[in-house]
Amino acid sequence: MKLADLVQSADWKAEKHVPVIEAPDKVKAGEKVSVEICVGKEIAHPNTTEHHIRWIKLYFKPDNAKFPYEVANFEFAAHGESTEGANKGPVYTEPVGKAVIKLSSAGTLVAEAYCNIHGLWEGSKAISVE
Ligand SMILES: [Fe+2]
Numbered sequence: 320m321k322l323a324d325l326v327q328s329a330d331w332k333a334e335k336h337v338p339v340i341e342a343p344d345k346v347k348a349g350e351k352v353s354v355e356i357c358v359g360k361e362i363a364h365p366n367t368t369e370h371h372i373r374w375i376k377l378y379f380k381p382d383n384a385k386f387p388y389e390v391a392n393f394e395f396a397a398h399g400e401s402t403e404g405a406n407k408g409p410v411y412t413e414p415v416g417k418a419v420i421k422l423s424s425a426g427t428l429v430a431e432a433y434c435n436i437h438g439l440w441e442g443s444k445a446i447s448v449e
Pocket of ligand 1: 336364370436437
């Protein structure tokens with residue numbers, strides 16, 4: 320078995336687990352570009368002690384390279400836990416992350432998200448560099 324066999328993908332507009340990458344379609348080489356990654360853009364994912372998005376990782380795979388590069392790693396640690404019990408806590412972290420990147424070549428951003436009960440999900444976005 321390969322890890323890739325366990326990672327699910329789908330249209331993010333219809334499936335709440337798919338990480339959505341918001342970034343320009345085209346950037347200039349070396350310019351700072353904001354990239355926002357979230358889960359639940361169209362259909363909100365639950366954020367409860369029992370059911371939540373625990374992390375999102377972002378990778379970049381250059382078109383002309385064999386291997387992907389890790390770009391950012393977002394961990395979401397608060398999901399309503401407290402000594403009062405599940406979902407009685409004062410804070411929840413929403414599954415949203417922002418990174419500022421600079422690219423020198425075109426490629427694809429790939430995001431991987433982990434739901435604590437529904438496993439691994441991925442989404443991607445191609446970016447061209449001029
Ligand atoms: Fe889930």
